[in-house]
Amino acid sequence: MQGYLETILAITGQAEAIPKQFFRQKLDILHKGDDSPVTVADQTCEQYIRDALADRFPDHSILGEEYGHSDKGGEWLWIIDPIDGTRSFISGMPLYSMLVALLQDGAPQIGVVRMPELDEVFTGSPDGAFLNGARLATSNVTDLADAYLYINEGNKIALADPALFQRLCTSGREQRLGYDGYPHMLVAMGHADACIDFDLEPYDYLPLVPVVTAAGGVITDWQGAPLSLKSDGRVVTAATPQLHREILNILE
Numbered sequence: 001m002q003g004y005l006e007t008i009l010a011i012t013g014q015a016e017a018i019p020k021q022f023f024r025q026k027l028d029i030l031h032k033g034d035d036s037p038v039t040v041a042d043q044t045c046e047q048y049i050r051d052a053l054a055d056r057f058p059d060h061s062i063l064g065e066e067y068g069h070s071d072k073g074g075e076w077l078w079i080i081d082p083i084d085g086t087r088s089f090i091s092g093m094p095l096y097s098m099l100v101a102l103l104q105d106g107a108p109q110i111g112v113v114r115m116p117e118l119d120e121v122f123t124g125s126p127d128g129a130f131l132n133g134a135r136l137a138t139s140n141v142t143d144l145a146d147a148y149l150y151i152n153e154g155n156k157i158a159l160a161d162p163a164l165f166q167r168l169c170t171s172g173r174e175q176r177l178g179y180d181g182y183p184h185m186l187v188a189m190g191h192a193d194a195c196i197d198f199d200l201e202p203y204d205y206l207p208l209v210p211v212v213t214a215a216g217g218v219i220t221d222w223q224g225a226p227l228s229l230k231s232d233g234r235v236v237t238a239a240t241p242q243l244h245r246e247i248l249n250i251l252e
Contacts, residue, residue, distance in 0.1 A: 124210030
């Protein structure tokens, strides 16, 4: 796994120059079939990563947000989200990220989360979770009453289930509304204790899994099941199993 991790770190280290050169510049914005935005930065960045992976691992499959599934069969699948948080990116918010995961027989083994504007890179693998080479660990908070809770995609949750949104906004010690992958990394760092997320795609959540779990946290769907390519896009990250169980009770 270490060889795979070193390779994808080198590839994404080169690729992060692409969104940085377009950030806070005038861009044409297209909208896909689901009305989500896409820019030349998303497309160019994913193509660079795909080409580099295909050259290095020609027998591996690749699934990316912009260019879909290149299915080679076999046990290895790379997942790519070139710019997680395109809406953040096009509005000048520096908390967009670059997400890559390597799955073996459907299970995430390696996760890389790059924050190009923050010069931060998170990694998760069987060897542990790290931020710029420093080992990560989640907090030891076990009670929801003591937890700093991020609610991602709160506008969507409020529209889909107003009662649940109200419960979440009155849960925990403190609540913050957020978007995209960075709040999950705050849990991995031990700064936040939990993050509730909604309406995600596999390329949004699977790269987070190795980082959160290797840091000692728990990340599942809202029923407590492990995340997979077929998960419904509702995700919960928590610092400890006890806190995770409390949040699942709210989500029910």
